[in-house]
Amino acid sequence: MRFNPATSRVGNIGQVKLRYIRGGDVLHDDEDVVVRGGELDPIVLRRDAQRNHEIYGVYAISVFAVRDITLDEMAQHAPLVRFDRLTLVKAGVIQAAGLKLEATGRNPRHFDISFDQLDDGIERLCHCDHVVVDNPYHED
Numbered sequence: 001m002r003f004n005p006a007t008s009r010v011g012n013i014g015q016v017k018l019r020y021i022r023g024g025d026v027l028h029d030d031e032d033v034v035v036r037g038g039e040l041d042p043i044v045l046r047r048d049a050q051r052n053h054e055i056y057g058v059y060a061i062s063v064f065a066v067r068d069i070t071l072d073e074m075a076q077h078a079p080l081v082r083f084d085r086l087t088l089v090k091a092g093v094i095q096a097a098g099l100k101l102e103a104t105g106r107n108p109r110h111f112d113i114s115f116d117q118l119d120d121g122i123e124r125l126c127h128c129d130h131v132v133v134d135n136p137y138h139e140d
Contacts (some may be wrong), residue, residue, distance in 0.1 A: 029091055030090045032090070034065050035065075040125060045061055045122050045126070064080070071086075075137050086135050087131070089130040097124045
């Protein structure tokens with residue numbers, strides 16, 4: 001009998017992509033601010049978290065730490081320039097809500113807000129104290 005990974009407990013190669021986690025890169029409570037393109041719309045957040053789960057096997061939302069450059073500079077570059085509004089949240093507020101901030105990807109400013117349960121995570125994130133600002137550099 002020939003081995004068939006599709007029907008075995010082993011599964012198929014390529015079903016879930018391994019996330020690149022930057023070890024030791026942490027945000028410090030209320031000193032650090034993260035920014036996300038757009039507002040905290042539960043429908044958009046749910047869709048983005050589900051897409052992340054399909055790729056990486058983890059419910060997560062992408063954000064960027066405002067570090068080494070100003071928010072004004074960040075707003076002028078992709079991906080934030082695509083959004084007419086930007087949401088700002090302090091790292092400590094996210095962590096106090098029981099959500100995880102993980103340094104992911106090769107961009108030193110990129111982080112994921114991750115959570116175990118989709119609906120609970122979205123609700124916790126939407127109830128975080130946050131500020132929404134206009135992005136004057138927005139381009140379609």
